[in-house]
Amino acid sequence: MTRATRLWPLLTATHRYDKSISTYRRGAGQTIEAPILAYLVETPNGRILYDVGCDHAKIADPALRARHYDPAVFAFGAPEMGEEQCLPRHLARLGLTPADVDVVFVGHLHFDHAGGLRELRRCGCGAEIHVQQEELKAARSGEDVAVFADELLDQAGRPLPFTVREGEYELTPGVQAVATPGHTAGHMSMWIELPTGAPVLLCGDAADLQENLDDEVAPGGLWQGREAQAIASIRKLKALAAETGAELWPNHDMDFFRRLPAVRGEPS
Ligand SMILES: [Zn+2]
Numbered sequence: 708m709t710r711a712t713r714l715w716p717l718l719t720a721t722h723r724y725d726k727s728i729s730t731y732r733r734g735a736g737q738t739i740e741a742p743i744l745a746y747l748v749e750t751p752n753g754r755i756l757y758d759v760g761c762d763h764a765k766i767a768d769p770a771l772r773a774r775h776y777d778p779a780v781f782a783f784g785a786p787e788m789g790e791e792q793c794l795p796r797h798l799a800r801l802g803l804t805p806a807d808v809d810v811v812f813v814g815h816l817h818f819d820h821a822g823g824l825r826e827l828r829r830c831g832c833g834a835e836i837h838v839q840q841e842e843l844k845a846a847r848s849g850e851d852v853a854v855f856a857d858e859l860l861d862q863a864g865r866p867l868p869f870t871v872r873e874g875e876y877e878l879t880p881g882v883q884a885v886a887t888p889g890h891t892a893g894h895m896s897m898w899i900e901l902p903t904g905a906p907v908l909l910c911g912d913a914a915d916l917q918e919n920l921d922d923e924v925a926p927g928g929l930w931q932g933r934e935a936q937a938i939a940s941i942r943k944l945k946a947l948a949a950e951t952g953a954e955l956w957p958n959h960d961m962d963f964f965r966r967l968p969a970v971r972g973e974p975s
Contacts, residue, residue, distance in 0.1 A: 842893025889937025
């Protein structure tokens with residue numbers, strides 16, 4: 708076996724916001740509803756989670772919600788997230804527990820991608836947490852309002868034990884980390900080869916919508932205004948998809964998500 712066996716897209720929350728947050732300098736005044744996704748990748752060598760969604764406590768608890776989703780910053784408010792959308796519940800529906808996850812690969816450290824780390828750990832997840840050095844450095848700088856500082860820490864306030872990586876690498880045969888900076892300093896996408904169908908290229912927030920790919924429009928949130936870098940990352944993803952015959956999966960596109968099957972790969 709030299710590839711992943713199955714891939715599940717998991718809907719962890721939905722978020723209504725101004726479309727210009729997904730498409731740079733486009734769509735202001737238009738509200739879209741975006742899925743907030745995590746992806747479970749099963750391989751012969753273990754299970755990988757790409758992203759972990761939001762911290763449910765900051766959405767469910769009114770005081771925490773008021774503190775973290777300040778309307779001055781989050782004019783559109785907090786995401787909508789039911790308890791049944793928390794990752795431990797998703798995993799339970801698949802007959803798994805957080806302890807069955809071997810690697811959490813955080814594509815970037817924004818609140819809707821890394822917020823679930825603490826809950827997973829509280830629920831017994833002892834997985835390695837892979838993140839890029841550049842990403843961690845930028846997140847810890849406090850310059851990015853979409854990073855919640857406490858989400859980089861454990862319950863006791865100590866830094867989470869990240870496995871810090873630099874650049875692209877193979878996680879396991881058939882699963883490749885692909886550097887796509889621009890939206891954030893160390894943003895990573897993931898290329899996944901499966902036993903049936905085309906490989907899948909999880910864009911992460913390098914491409915929120917199909918439109919970002921089709922029109923080569925940068926995502927709206929850009930680390931230090933790096934539009935050219937974000938567009939270069941979109942072109943890189945498209946070139947890699949063309950070269951390997953992979954499908955590109957945008958990350959916050961509700962229409963695209965609704966067309967996805969519940970699981971890709973080998974029948975169980
Ligand atoms: Zn983001």
